[in-house]
Amino acid sequence: MRKFWAMVRVFLTVIVGQALNMKVGGKESKWAGTLLWGVVALCMLPMGFLIYWMINDLYAFFAQAGQISLAVGITLNMGSILIFMLSLMAAPAIFYFSKDVEFILPLPVKPTQIVGAKFAVALIFEYLLAVVLVVIMFFALWGNVGAGMITFNMLLAALTLPILPLIYSTVIIMLLMRFVRMVRDPDKYNWIVGLLSLGFAVVFVIYSQDMVTLDEESLLSMLMGEPVAMTALNAVFFTNHLSALAVGAADFGTAVLLQLGSLGVAVAGLVIFFMLAKALYFKGVIGLSESGAGGKKMTREDIMTGAVGQSIFKAYIMKEIRVLFRSPVAFMNCVLMVLFMPIILAISFVPLLTAGGDDTLMEVLAAVDFSDPRIAAIALVAMAILSLTMSGAATITASAISREGRNFFVMKYLPVRYRTQLNAKAASGLIVIGVGLAIVFVPLFILFQPPVLLAVGGVLITLPAAVFLNYLGLYFDLLKPKLDWDNEAEAVKQNMNILLMIFGGMGVAAGVGVAGWFWLHTPLVAFAALFGGGIALMALALYLALVKGSALLKRLH
Amino acid sequence: MLKITDVSKTYGNNKVKAVDNIRLEVAAKQILGFIGPNGAGKTTTMKMITGVLEPDAGQITINGHDIITDPIAAKQNFGYVPDSPDMFLRLKGMEYLNFMADMYGVSAEQRREKIAGMGETFEMTGALNGRIQSYSHGMRQKIIIMGALMHNPALWILDEPLTGLDPRSSFQLKEMMRQHADAGNAVLFSTHMLEVAEKLCDKIALINRGKIIFFGELEELIARHDNKSLEDIFMEVTANA
Numbered sequence: 001m002r003k004f005w006a007m008v009r010v011f012l013t014v015i016v017g018q019a020l021n022m023k024v025g026g027k028e029s030k031w032a033g034t035l036l037w038g039v040v041a042l043c044m045l046p047m048g049f050l051i052y053w054m055i056n057d058l059y060a061f062f063a064q065a066g067q068i069s070l071a072v073g074i075t076l077n078m079g080s081i082l083i084f085m086l087s088l089m090a091a092p093a094i095f096y097f098s099k100d101v102e103f104i105l106p107l108p109v110k111p112t113q114i115v116g117a118k119f120a121v122a123l124i125f126e127y128l129l130a131v132v133l134v135v136i137m138f139f140a141l142w143g144n145v146g147a148g149m150i151t152f153n154m155l156l157a158a159l160t161l162p163i164l165p166l167i168y169s170t171v172i173i174m175l176l177m178r179f180v181r182m183v184r185d186p187d188k189y190n191w192i193v194g195l196l197s198l199g200f201a202v203v204f205v206i207y208s209q210d211m212v213t214l215d216e217e218s219l220l221s222m223l224m225g226e227p228v229a230m231t232a233l234n235a236v237f238f239t240n241h242l243s244a245l246a247v248g249a250a251d252f253g254t255a256v257l258l259q260l261g262s263l264g265v266a267v268a269g270l271v272i273f274f275m276l277a278k279a280l281y282f283k284g285v286i287g288l289s290e291s292g293a294g295g296k297k298m299t300r301e302d303i304m305t306g307a308v309g310q311s312i313f314k315a316y317i318m319k320e321i322r323v324l325f326r327s328p329v330a331f332m333n334c335v336l337m338v339l340f341m342p343i344i345l346a347i348s349f350v351p352l353l354t355a356g357g358d359d360t361l362m363e364v365l366a367a368v369d370f371s372d373p374r375i376a377a378i379a380l381v382a383m384a385i386l387s388l389t390m391s392g393a394a395t396i397t398a399s400a401i402s403r404e405g406r407n408f409f410v411m412k413y414l415p416v417r418y419r420t421q422l423n424a425k426a427a428s429g430l431i432v433i434g435v436g437l438a439i440v441f442v443p444l445f446i447l448f449q450p451p452v453l454l455a456v457g458g459v460l461i462t463l464p465a466a467v468f469l470n471y472l473g474l475y476f477d478l479l480k481p482k483l484d485w486d487n488e489a490e491a492v493k494q495n496m497n498i499l500l501m502i503f504g505g506m507g508v509a510a511g512v513g514v515a516g517w518f519w520l521h522t523p524l525v526a527f528a529a530l531f532g533g534g535i536a537l538m539a540l541a542l543y544l545a546l547v548k549g550s551a552l553l554k555r556l557h
Numbered sequence: 558m559l560k561i562t563d564v565s566k567t568y569g570n571n572k573v574k575a576v577d578n579i580r581l582e583v584a585a586k587q588i589l590g591f592i593g594p595n596g597a598g599k600t601t602t603m604k605m606i607t608g609v610l611e612p613d614a615g616q617i618t619i620n621g622h623d624i625i626t627d628p629i630a631a632k633q634n635f636g637y638v639p640d641s642p643d644m645f646l647r648l649k650g651m652e653y654l655n656f657m658a659d660m661y662g663v664s665a666e667q668r669r670e671k672i673a674g675m676g677e678t679f680e681m682t683g684a685l686n687g688r689i690q691s692y693s694h695g696m697r698q699k700i701i702i703m704g705a706l707m708h709n710p711a712l713w714i715l716d717e718p719l720t721g722l723d724p725r726s727s728f729q730l731k732e733m734m735r736q737h738a739d740a741g742n743a744v745l746f747s748t749h750m751l752e753v754a755e756k757l758c759d760k761i762a763l764i765n766r767g768k769i770i771f772f773g774e775l776e777e778l779i780a781r782h783d784n785k786s787l788e789d790i791f792m793e794v795t796a797n798a
Contacts, residue, residue, distance in 0.1 A: 187647075187690070298651065298685040300673055306651050307658070307669040315659035319648065326647040326688075407644050413607040414660050415632035557610050 003109045007117035011094070012124065036496060048136060056140040063144045069248025072137070076157055076240035077233040079133040083126050084165035085200060089193050091170050093487075094122050096177055097186045101285045115277045119170065126162035134158035141247075149255060150247050156259050157243035163266040164237050167273045174277065177284035190328035198340060239265050312416055316424035317431075323403075324396065324428060329489045330403060333498075334396045338436035341393070346443065370450050376523035379450060380458055381516030383441070384530045385509040387462035390436050391469035392505015395498045396429035398473030401481040401553075402491040408483055411553065418550040422474060426545065429470045437462055457527045464534030469508075471541035473501045478549040481556070558712050558743035559583040559606065564615030566601055575601045577767040578615070583712070583743045583760070588734055590758035591747040594795050598767040599747045600640070603716050606745070607637050620711045633661065636705035640716040642697035650685035650692070650700050654707060661708035668707060675703045678729055694721040702730065706737075713737050715746040719753060731757055751787045761787075765795050 055075055062071035095118050104114055138154050145151070176183045183189045234241040239262040246258035298306075310318070324330050370376050401408060411421055441462075445455055476497040485491050492498065512530065520526035561581040567574050576598045583589045593599050604610040606617055608624050608631065617624045622631035645653045651672075658668040676682035679699040689697055698721050705713065713734070719727050734744045734757065748754055754761060754775075761778060763771040771778050771794070775787070782790045 185691070296686050297683040300676075300682065303651070303672050303676065303682065303685070304669055307655060307665060307672050309655070309659055309663070309665050309668065312659055312662075315656055319645075319652075319656050322652065323645075323647045409604070409609045409639075410644060412609045413632060413637050415629050416660055417629065554611070557604070 004113045004117055004120075007104070007109070007114065008120050011098075011100075011117060011121045014098075014100075015094070015121070015125075033494065036494060036499070039499065048132070052136050052140055055137055056143055059140050059144045068141075068145060068150070069244045072141070072154065072157075072247045073234060073241060073244030074230070075137050076161060076244055077230075077237050079130065079137075079161055080165045080237040080240055081233075082133070083129060083162045084169050085197055086129065087122060087126055087162075087166050087169040088173070089190070089197065090125065091122050091166070092173055092177075092186070092189055094118050095170065095173065095281070096184075096285055101282075105282075111282055112274060112278065115274065115281050119166070119273070119277075122170070123162060123166055126166050127158075130158050130161040134161060149252060153243070153246045153249070153255050153259065157240070157247070157262075160239040160243060160262045160266045164239055164269055167269050168236075171273065171276055171280075174280040174284055178280050187326065187328055190332075194328055194332050198336070202343075238262075239269075313420060313424055313427075316416070316421060317427050320400075320425055320428035321431065324432075327403070327488060329492050330396075330399065333492045334394060334399060335432050338390055338394045338432055339439060342390075342436065342440045366447060366449070368448060370448075370454055373522040376450075376454055377520050377526040378516065379448075379454060380461060380523060380526040380530060381512060381520055383458035384461050384465055384512050384534070385516075386440060387437060387465040388469065388505050388509040388512065390440070390505075391433050391466045392473075392501050392503075392509070394429055394433050394436070394470070395473065395492075395501050396432055397426055397470050398477050398497045398501040399492050399495055400425040400429070400474060401477040402483060402485075402495050402497065403488065404481075405483055405485055405488070405491060408481070408556065412556075418553045419546050422478075422546060422549055422553070426467075426470050426474055429473070430466060433466045433470065437466065454523065457523065457531075461527065461530045461534060464531065464538040468534060468537040468541045469501065469505055471538070471545040472504070473497065475541065475544040475549050476500055478545070478552040478556075558585050558587075558620055559589075559745060560616075560618045561602070561606070562616045564602070564605060564612045564617060566598075566605060566610065566612050574767045576605070576612075579764070579767075579769045581762055581769065581772060583745055585711075585741050585743055586738050587759045588738045588744040588746070588757055589760045589762060590754035591745060591762050591764065592749070592751065592754055592791065593747075593764035597764045597795075599764060600716065601767075602764070603714060603745075603747060606714060607635065608632055633708070634710060635712040635714050636708065636710035638698075638702050638705045638713075638715040638718050640720070642694065642701045642721075644689075644697075644701060646690040647688060649688050650681065653689060653700060654685070654704055657704035658707045663708050667709075671707050671709075672703070675706065678733070679703065679726060695723055695726060698722055699726060702733075706733075709742075711742050713742060713744045713746075715744070717748060718746055719748065719750060751791055755787045763791070763794060770794055 058075065059068065059071050062068055101114065105111075134155065134157060137157075138151055141154050142151050176189075183192065242258045242262035242265065246255040246262070249255040249258060324335060368375060370379065404411065411418070414421070441459070450458070477495075480497060482491050482495045482497075515529065516526065520529055559582065561579060563578050563580060564576060565574055565578050566576040579598075579602065581589070591599050591602070601610065605612045606619070606624065608628050611625065617631075619631045620634040622634060624631040645656070648656065654672050655668070657663075658671075663671070672685070673682070676685060679702075681696065681699055681703065684692065684696060689700060692700065698718070702715075702718065705715075715734075718730060722730060731753065734746070738744050738759075758775060760773060761771065761775050762769055763778070778790060779785065779787070782793065785793070
């Protein structure tokens with residue numbers, strides 16, 4: 001057992017160390033990392049409250065109908081699905097891609113102790129999420145049924161909540177790693193799981209929209225009829241089903257029995273997991289670092305056709321885009337935020353646009369009169385706000401230097417001016433932002449059909465706004481790049497520059513909104529102020545990124 | 558080809574110089590072996606030659622171009638193989654070679670000839686369609702070497718180039734270094750493998766604690782130390798310096 005705990009401690013120290021350590025003034029600081037995570041947690045608070053209100057409404061509705069355990073079961077299952085999806089993404093890093101097993105295997109420890117320690121580490125992280133979820137459910141339940149046995153049973157549900165989802169995800173990962181060669185590449189694995197999660201998010205949004213359109217009575221009768229999906233989820237996450245029944249149990253004895261039953265199912269799950277892990281894990285993990293070149297075998301003839309030249313600038317942009325699109329963590333966080341979020345938002349808004357009988361919101365919006373100067377000015381301000389928010393969220397340039405990591409020095413020995421390299425990095429960001437803006441504006445133009453002059457004016461406003469934030473992000477990253485990382489996720493997810501850009505973009509957008517509300521009341525004034533201001537800010541950002549930034553890059557080592 | 562004159566470098570507020578007033582020169586057709594214990598100043602010197610670091614004092618010229626005042630022309634004149642080949646991992650081998658050729662303005666004809674020739678020498682042709690990430694350490698080393706040679710540089714700089722190479726590739730690399738120098742170019746490489754330096758180099762630069770303690774032909778060094786082996790001399794001078 002001592003060896004088991006020693007391994008758990010080491011695995012945890014490495015992961016927590018990677019997550020918390022940040023370089024401040026050239027020195028490692030745990031406080032800076034803790035502060036960053038604190039800020040992230042604060043940013044998540046509104047979402048926590050939103051989830052609380054949703055759960056609270058659900059519980060209130062079901063409590064009135066005397067079906068509280070049904071509601072608890074639904075929320076616990078939703079929590080399990082969330083834990084399952086997140087552990088699908090996180091567990092491979094602990095079990096496979098950390099590559100520490102090859103160092104640990106020669107040590108005198110049992111294989112089951114290694115798997116056990118890794119599972120324990122993954123479970124600790126999932127418990128953190130489970131506790132947050134259960135606490136939210138607990139307060140919602142408390143508000144509706146008061147303190148007592150019911151709410152106490154709700155807290156006990158946290159004990160078993162993450163176990164089955166983690167077992168399922170880990171077994172799936174083990175099967176994939178053992179038998180599907182393709183997923184043994186961390187990039188490919190993260191791609192598949194990332195896209196699956198996004199697909200799940202889209203399905204969830206569509207499904208939620210369907211539910212929103214149902215009235216309370218129809219919703220209750222649908223759920224009371226135990227739809228197949230709910231019965232299946234209850235069977236898959238059987239511990240949740242038992243915990244939910246315990247919450248709704250009439251007497252203390254039944255509740256205790258049901259909770260013990262839930263615990264027993266979890267323990268049985270763990271036993272089966274260890275049996276499967278023994279057969280699957282080590283055969284999958286050994287040789288994970290073995291490599292051989294992938295791709296179609298190249299021939300001399302392929303070289304003759306494939307060796308073609310292009311300009312330095314174009315070649316550099318292509319290199320940037322290839323690296324950006326092939327790095328799952330950069331793609332998901334920097335690119336998809338811009339390309340995918342508009343699609344999610346569109347899906348969320350479509351039911352609202354079409355709901356409402358004769359006068360749908362879509363018809364109202366389509367009838368907007370752009371000859372009204374105030375409305376035309378609002379349209380221009382809205383386009384500037386959208387452009388600023390999306391450009392800030394892109395964060396491609398805000399992580400462009402950090403993502404180079406310790407290999408940033410390549411930029412310094414290539415025979416290419418720093419300015420050219422920085423412009424190429426900015427151009428790759430602008431291309432993505434341009435596509436993102438097109439995804440948003442083209443449908444809006446089709447929907448609203450604004451006058452051509454107004455549309456052209458709007459597009460002209462968005463350009464300096466995008467260039468401004470794009471180059472400003474590059475300058476921020478040159479000021480304080482996060483170059484010392486072991487995992488690319490650290491350069492993207494634990495990078496203060498990125499938070500600064502996201503909130504900076506929102507801040508400037510809010511400023512534009514305020515200015516629009518108080519002063520920019522005609523399209524001409526709005527265009528002059530936004531375009532003029534945009535050009536001035538763009539010039540400032542270009543100066544900072546290219547002149548000051550080149551000097552910063554020269555000094556960087 | 559490479560001239561280093563009175564170059565010094567201190568990191569941060571340190572009083573100890575990482576590189577202390579060094580002078581070196583590598584002429585055409587020469588291979589210079591740069592040897593010294595860990596932390597002696599080899600990597601700092603290489604970083605200053607390649608423009609990654611700026612010296613505090615002194616001058617570095619490559620083929621007559623000052624690395625500080627005329628950096629682009631100076632960089633155009635060398636090809637650099639860093640000590641770690643874990644670079645450009647998400648590019649395919651062929652994409653990386655095309656990228657390097659574009660950066661150095663290599664014509665389509667020359668790049669075809671170079672890629673085909675070096676691909677065959679290093680047995681890398683078949684792997685060029687795969688991502689560098691999927692390569693073994695040795696394959697990564699080979700692709701970086703190929704990238705550095707795409708523009709046929711006047712000066713070829715290699716930092717610990719033989720680490721991770723199999724015996725055949727190691728032999729071929731040494732042959733290539735010799736051929737590159739014989740073709741009128743110069744080669745500068747750092748190594749801990751004294752027997753390689755002994756067999757391959759025309760000149761040796763021995764550095765310890767930031768100072769060049771010997772720069773000249775190997776025979777001269779051996780003659781000065783009673784015909785001892787390079788290994789014995791290395792142990793002696795780095796212990797006493």
